[in-house]
Amino acid sequence: MAFTSDLDQITRAAAGEPAAIRALVHRYSPGVLTLASRMLGDLAEAEDVTQETFIRAWKALPGWEPRAKFSTWLHRVALNLCYDRLRRRREVLPGDALPDLADASAGPMEALDQMQRVRSVEAAIARLPERQSAALTLCALQGHSQAEAAEIMDISVEALESLLARARRTLKAELLGEGGQR
Template identity: 35%
Template sequence: MTPDDDDVDAARAGDEAAFARLAQRHRRELAAHCYRVLGSPHDAEDALQETLLAAWRGLPGFEGRSSLRTWLYRVATSVCLRQARRRPRLLSPDAGPPRSDVDDLGEPVPGPVWLEPLPEDLVDDRADALDPAAAYLRRESVELAYVAALQHLPATQRAVLLLREVLGYSAAETAALLDTSPASVNSALQRARGGLAQRLPARSQQAELARLGEAGRTALVERFVAAWERADVDALLQLLTEDVRFTMPPLPAWFTGRADVGRFLARRVFATPWRLRPAAVNASLGLLGEQRAEGAWPPGAVVVLGLRDGRVDRIAGFVDPALHAVFGTGSTADR
């Protein structure tokens, strides 16, 4: 018996409350799966809602040959693949050459074309208590670099990789989920691994965070926030790697290297005051920024910090206002 069994029987008989309990039980992990495939919490939520509607309509035909969880992943993966195939592949935030002109940041590129950050409350790490290794892997699989690398794979390869290596389904189970053969699954997995390996850093952020330790992470964030809020460019540069990258989708401009990043910070970013609030984003170090404007502090950016050897090697600043609703941020008054 599983916690789902009684509710499945009731839901199949038309009990909406029972189905709501089933949906709530699996919502978080399904949302994380949809995000990995699609790279956007907005698109993931749309896919999740379509998944739950399809599951409710299809539940009377669920015969119990697999667990309900596996059946829901089958439905969710099918929905995500349809979405992924009818939209353009996501752009890399560092597509094109870096800029040195800090006055021309280009026009925002609209539409669902950028990878978007994931709030901590949607990170599926429920396996932590029972299987820390599985939880560690799932947190790695929502890191920005991992999800960004996934978006370069064909949609089916993406799905195979996630089902096999993140969710732990066998080749035969994955083939059943995708209505294909184990041989096709194994072939797609081999190609996906090769494509992913070319784009991932040597160490994941989970490994970098573990090496730094809790005290080291706290100290780094405190120094970064303090330097940023007082617009101390020199202090910030001490925390950055020599080859640091600063990206800011949906703006196309990006900068690399301490000199250009420092000049951009001094001349553009710190032209107005900022406040930063630490927050876990994509299972990594993140910050929610507010930018001073007319006596208030409206949301300015969602920032994800990438680490390498104890320093910040990437600042991903997401400045799309639509993201603020996802992170529950809004304008605040002076304090």
Template identity: 45%
Template sequence: MTLSPSTGSGETDPGGLSDDALLARYAEGDPSAARLLLDRLAPRVLRLAYRLLQDQAEAEDVTQEAMLRLWQIAPDWQPGGAKPSTWLHRVAANLATDRLRKRRGVALDSIPEPDDPSPGAAEGMIEADRRIALDTALGQLPDRQRVAVVLRHLEGLTNPEIGAAMGIGVEAVESLTARGKRRLAQLLAGRRDELGYER
């Protein structure tokens, strides 16, 4: 995945600066600012895209596209408004949602299972089953509920940050996450024993 923007020369050390400041430094041609911003933001965008798409290659494509869009708007960025990370979450969620809508006819069984990096075989199998069950259940939520639940409960964003990322109010975020959690509970009901959860 090639996410590095092309920049001018003139290396500096912009460590410790805010995302806004780094984006401004990138717009002025500082490649080290671009690398730091990429290191800070791309992993979070990739995680979000993967959670929504459940496909590593597509998640990487979405991350690359979101970062490219950030590089393109850098010269016009207005500090003090939305944070670059919030803006990227919004762009990535929209790009992922567009991809999901295009592949609506794809059966859940055809989506590959995520890799299991855990060392213990039994624990790894249980954790993989739990992850697959959650990802499958998330895939059955309406798009906006899925985005809100993933951003809140898997990415740890606050309701105001989610509202900014989705372009909706905090009350709408609360409603979407509450409905999404209720629906997930319904979809996963009766599977506690199967997934290795104690009562």
């Protein structure tokens, strides 16, 4: 089970073993970077958040108690750092964090139209209140279960479901209002 393996590596990393630290960074940095990129819309800022997440993790590791999965705890640290940056910024700018979803077999006009739709969705997600954006990002874009996302956000599953419902309603209304039905 990965949790047992993580616990072993966490123990070794807390003791300062470089190989264990590298293994944990290698395993978890892509997910943390993706979360931060989607929340912040800026790859350079997301890289800073990822680095800060791991710095905070290593400082806290000797006293860390496995009440939650390490990945859940790490994502919560990253999400809180994203919230801090968003509050300082006071606005979220959509970025190039989501992959281009254009179908390679489509013609250039169809691909351009699809890319514009993806950018509209990115921008709409970025304009959501930060907790709704985080809930949608964790569940729909990052693939976390509702239970995991609720734990990362430190809220109940019911509260997460409510955030997701409000986020989806807001997105639907905004996207349908922008350019008619899509």
